[in-house]
Amino acid sequence: MRSYLSDRMGAALLMAPLLLFLVVAYAWPFLGVVKWSFTLPTPGLGQYEALLTDDLVQSVFIRTLRIAAVVTVVSVAAAYAITVVWVRGTPAQRLIAEFCILVPFWISVLTRAFGWVALLSNRGLINTWLQAIGFTSEPLALVRNEFGVIVGMTHFLIPFAVFPLASAMRSLDDRVLLAARGLGSSRMRTFWTVFVPMTRSGIIGAAMIVFVFSLGFFVTPAILGGGRSVMIAELIYLRIFQSPDWGLGAAISVVLVLFVGALMALLFRYVRPKQLI
Amino acid sequence: MPTYRPGPVSLIIAAFVALFLLMPLLAVIPVSLTPSRMLAMPSGELSLRHYRALIEDPRWLQSILLSIRIGIVSSAFSTVLALCFSLGVWMFQPRFTAALVGFVLLPMVVPPVVSAITLYFLLTSISGFSSFFGYDTWLGVAMAHAVMTVPFATVLILVSLSQLDRRIDLAARGLGATVWERATRVIMPNIKFGIITAALLSFVLSWEEIGVTLFITSVNAITLPRLMWMGLRDNIDPAIAALSVILIIITVLVLAVRSFVARQRGGH
Numbered sequence: 001m002r003s004y005l006s007d008r009m010g011a012a013l014l015m016a017p018l019l020l021f022l023v024v025a026y027a028w029p030f031l032g033v034v035k036w037s038f039t040l041p042t043p044g045l046g047q048y049e050a051l052l053t054d055d056l057v058q059s060v061f062i063r064t065l066r067i068a069a070v071v072t073v074v075s076v077a078a079a080y081a082i083t084v085v086w087v088r089g090t091p092a093q094r095l096i097a098e099f100c101i102l103v104p105f106w107i108s109v110l111t112r113a114f115g116w117v118a119l120l121s122n123r124g125l126i127n128t129w130l131q132a133i134g135f136t137s138e139p140l141a142l143v144r145n146e147f148g149v150i151v152g153m154t155h156f157l158i159p160f161a162v163f164p165l166a167s168a169m170r171s172l173d174d175r176v177l178l179a180a181r182g183l184g185s186s187r188m189r190t191f192w193t194v195f196v197p198m199t200r201s202g203i204i205g206a207a208m209i210v211f212v213f214s215l216g217f218f219v220t221p222a223i224l225g226g227g228r229s230v231m232i233a234e235l236i237y238l239r240i241f242q243s244p245d246w247g248l249g250a251a252i253s254v255v256l257v258l259f260v261g262a263l264m265a266l267l268f269r270y271v272r273p274k275q276l277i
Numbered sequence: 278m279p280t281y282r283p284g285p286v287s288l289i290i291a292a293f294v295a296l297f298l299l300m301p302l303l304a305v306i307p308v309s310l311t312p313s314r315m316l317a318m319p320s321g322e323l324s325l326r327h328y329r330a331l332i333e334d335p336r337w338l339q340s341i342l343l344s345i346r347i348g349i350v351s352s353a354f355s356t357v358l359a360l361c362f363s364l365g366v367w368m369f370q371p372r373f374t375a376a377l378v379g380f381v382l383l384p385m386v387v388p389p390v391v392s393a394i395t396l397y398f399l400l401t402s403i404s405g406f407s408s409f410f411g412y413d414t415w416l417g418v419a420m421a422h423a424v425m426t427v428p429f430a431t432v433l434i435l436v437s438l439s440q441l442d443r444r445i446d447l448a449a450r451g452l453g454a455t456v457w458e459r460a461t462r463v464i465m466p467n468i469k470f471g472i473i474t475a476a477l478l479s480f481v482l483s484w485e486e487i488g489v490t491l492f493i494t495s496v497n498a499i500t501l502p503r504l505m506w507m508g509l510r511d512n513i514d515p516a517i518a519a520l521s522v523i524l525i526i527i528t529v530l531v532l533a534v535r536s537f538v539a540r541q542r543g544g545h
Contacts, residue, residue: 008371
């Protein structure tokens, strides 16, 4: 029998490099950011007080929550529709659905945001067509506002909502649905009263993932919002790089982490992590 | 056995969602062919000038090479660290495993912007001591990317370890193999697909990384996404459309090959 001690040593030796790396390169600098939030520009709780009183910060927080809520509802509903086909369609339907889910998923966030700029901007596809068919003479403002941000974020987050929904729908027993149909329930009624309630854990998981992702979203709002529809993440960026106010940027980050941590804790009370993949 | 299939209403709604998902990817194709210097739809004639610009403008090539270099270094680093860690977890099942794995996964669950400001703090602190490793250096970016990708690599390797039969390791151990021999000659050959996948995913994640990169670079370490970002923020450069088309084609090809290989191997 190998000694208990050498096992402990082996585990420690193998696990140490990564743990050490993350302590030095992640945990320690995070504490540094926390320190910034209490010391810059002056020591004290001034930055946290500003969070509660500053009108700009408040409006950004409210806008972020509003956009995240809308994006969550729209993307989970859209993801649900395509996941039904991906999980329960005929083989051909499944293949098409899988293609439409996985291709955007693997394409970088920048390319996808750029695609929306190409579609929605004043000289973009949609406005060019709308003017060509005489629907409107002036281009519609579809981008550089909240609408553009919501469209782009929804597009980015649909695939992330698909995976927990798919896992819930796969584990659902076909016989229950067939029993409902056999007992005379219509397609619609079976869907709403049997299928949807049985995938509840997937819906909660998907909604939580999308909501949490939306709160810290940076690239898409920055490009499609065009600086007019600033969300929390972009505000942090602006505080660090444009109006150097590192303390406030750090304080917003700390609050964001605490908020997301609380949401995750709530999530894991209802859903087991395995159901999310 | 009959199965429960989606009805016509579900199919129509799903078709709209599918169209919505593909629309922005298709939209970049006509834009990339515009003869205009600005972002616009081509009216009549088409041109490949923006594709030529990608080859002729040295900035694009430089940033592509830099992104590849950073991707390789950070992916190698994060894969090796993740592999050692996962082997330690699997072979020794130490106490507090759940807490330790949870700690390793933090960069994956913390909002990326918070990781970005954290890594910005780290690299600006390092810059105080060293000029070639820190803020706005390629090594600094590679290290920051390793922090961001290591949770994904760890998850992939742990998942493939969890499918491995413990008895082959017990057999090796019973026959007197050392820890090193068990790891390199028994366990690793059996999870090599997991390790390769982890390395590839780390590379891809580093190659596309923009959220953190924006915080830790300014003028020197311009990766490809960083250059695209600059072209998107100011005057929108249609060369980005040409680049996007190329990236989309590569993605579609890789996914097609992957699903073909998966079918051949009989997996899902």
